[in-house]
Amino acid sequence: AQSVTQLDSHVSVSEGTPVLLRCNYSSSYSPSLFWYVQHPNKGLQLLLKYTSAATLVKGINGFEAEFKKSETSFHLTKPSAHMSDAAEYFCVVSDRGFKTIFGAGTRLFVKA
Amino acid sequence: NAGVTQTPKFRILKIGQSMTLQCTQDMNHNYMYWYRQDPGMGLKLIYYSVGAGITDKGEVPNGYNVSRSTTEDFPLRLELAAPSQTSVYFCASRLIGTPSSGNTIYFGEGSWLTVV
Numbered sequence: 347a348q349s350v351t352q353l354d355s356h357v358s359v360s361e362g363t364p365v366l367l368r369c370n371y372s373s374s375y376s377p378s379l380f381w382y383v384q385h386p387n388k389g390l391q392l393l394l395k396y397t398s399a400a401t402l403v404k405g406i407n408g409f410e411a412e413f414k415k416s417e418t419s420f421h422l423t424k425p426s427a428h429m430s431d432a433a434e435y436f437c438v439v440s441d442r443g444f445k446t447i448f449g450a451g452t453r454l455f456v457k458a
Numbered sequence: 459n460a461g462v463t464q465t466p467k468f469r470i471l472k473i474g475q476s477m478t479l480q481c482t483q484d485m486n487h488n489y490m491y492w493y494r495q496d497p498g499m500g501l502k503l504i505y506y507s508v509g510a511g512i513t514d515k516g517e518v519p520n521g522y523n524v525s526r527s528t529t530e531d532f533p534l535r536l537e538l539a540a541p542s543q544t545s546v547y548f549c550a551s552r553l554i555g556t557p558s559s560g561n562t563i564y565f566g567e568g569s570w571l572t573v574v
Contacts, residue, residue: 380562380563390565438563446503451499
């Protein structure tokens with residue numbers, strides 16, 4: 347069985363400071379892992395994905411995530427937060443089956 | 459290339475009414491999904507389909523039905539709407555089974571449904 351846990355329901359940072367959104371997963375097989383972002387009243391947009399290639403994955407808007415198998419983690423980071431980064435972020439795990447499981451989401455607040 | 463298209467975007471239903479949320483994709487994806495997202499929560503899988511003519515239940519299927527008569531379309535039917543079905547509904551699709559598919563899930567923009 348697979349599962350995904352986003353360790354923080356909300357994260358607050360100041361503009362220009364680093365962002366860390368934490369995600370742990372459980373999967374019986376080598377998983378595919380994704381981060382999606384959802385701005386208020388909008389659909390979901392893919393930030394980045396890991397599919398068993400390089401463990402450090404670079405995404406859009408300066409985000410990146412590192413797949414750490416030993417820690418079963420896929421944390422999302424960004425060196426410097428922008429006001430436009432304020433949104434809800436979802437970590438997603440998908441194994442070689444067809445079901446795709448979403449984390450509960452982490453809301454990112456960015457203070458001026 | 460339109461991607462995943464959902465209609466309607468907004469709808470208000472009375473308790474006991476029925477309706478269908480339409481979803482179509484033009485990417486020739488084999489897998490399609492319906493999720494619901496309650497306020498402040500993550501997405502829950504309602505139903506999914508691995509190809510035309512094949513559907514199966516997800517985590518929260520009660521009160522819903524789906525069909526997949528074509529590759530492109532995956533409508534979600536609500537019978538006897540209840541207030542608990544007030545939610546945002548997302549349709550999604552992906553291509554699985556080819557080296558270049560990449561596993562990316564493509565989402566529609568969402569359908570906001572209120573049952574009163």
